Amino acid sequence: MSDIQDKSSIKVIFNSVAPAQPGGTPPPPYSAAATSATLNDSSSLSSAGSSFDTDILSSPESTSLRSTPWPIVFPMPRFAYDTQLQLDRANAAFKETGALLNPDTKPKSAILDGLAETIVKYKVYLSDREFDEVAEALVTTHPCLKEPGSVTGYGGWKTSLKYKLANYRTKL
Numbered sequence: 001m002s003d004i005q006d007k008s009s010i011k012v013i014f015n016s017v018a019p020a021q022p023g024g025t026p027p028p029p030y031s032a033a034a035t036s037a038t039l040n041d042s043s044s045l046s047s048a049g050s051s052f053d054t055d056i057l058s059s060p061e062s063t064s065l066r067s068t069p070w071p072i073v074f075p076m077p078r079f080a081y082d083t084q085l086q087l088d089r090a091n092a093a094f095k096e097t098g099a100l101l102n103p104d105t106k107p108k109s110a111i112l113d114g115l116a117e118t119i120v121k122y123k124v125y126l127s128d129r130e131f132d133e134v135a136e137a138l139v140t141t142h143p144c145l146k147e148p149g150s151v152t153g154y155g156g157w158k159t160s161l162k163y164k165l166a167n168y169r170t171k172l
Contacts, residue, residue: 070122070130073093074137077118085109092142101144111138111145112164131158 078084090101103111115134119126126134135154139146146153 014103024164068122074134075118076137077114079114080110083114087111087144091142094144099144100148101142102148103145108160109164112160113168115161116165116168119165120168120172124165124172126165131161134158137159168169 052113079087086103086107087101089098093099094101115138119134123130132152132154135158136152139154146159147156150156152158
C-alpha cells in the first residue's frame with residue numbers, strides 16, 4: 001500500500017480466465033474473501049489455474065509531479081504578480097525599518113496556494129518536520145512575513161499551510 005498511497009487509481013487486469021471444471025461446470029464465482037486471498041497470495045494464483053496482474057495506473061501529470069524526492073532546501077515559488085510585488089515591497093521595507101507585513105486574506109491565500117502547488121510536486125502528505133521546513137523557508141525568503149510573538153516566527157504559517165494542503169488534496 002505504501003507504493004500506491006498517492007497514485008490516482010489501480011486497475012486489475014485478468015490475463016486469462018480459469019478453464020471450466022471437469023464435467024463442464026463453470027468455475028465458482030469469486031467472493032470478496034477469495035479474491036482478497038488470491039491477490040495477497042501469489043502461490044494460490046497458479047494453483048487456481050488463473051492469473052492476475054495488477055498495474056498501477058496514474059495520470060502522467062501525477063507521476064511526473066511526484067517523481068522527485070523531497071528537496072534538502074525547499075524552493076520558494078514565485079507567486080502571482082501582485083502578491084510577489086507586495087512581498088518585494090514589504091521585504092524592502094523590512095530591511096529598512098524592520099516593519100513586518102500582515103497580509104490580507106487574498107495575498108495570504110495566494111501565498112499558501114503557491115506553496116501548496118509546489119509541495120505537491122514532491123508529495124501530497126507531509127510530515128510535521130516537512131511543514132516546518134516549508135514554513136521556515138517562507139519566512140527566510142520573505143522575512144517580512146515573520147510572525148511576532150511566535151517562538152519560531154512561522155507557527156501560524158505552518159498551521160495555515162496544513163489546512164490549505166488538506167483542502168488542496170480534496171480538490172485533487
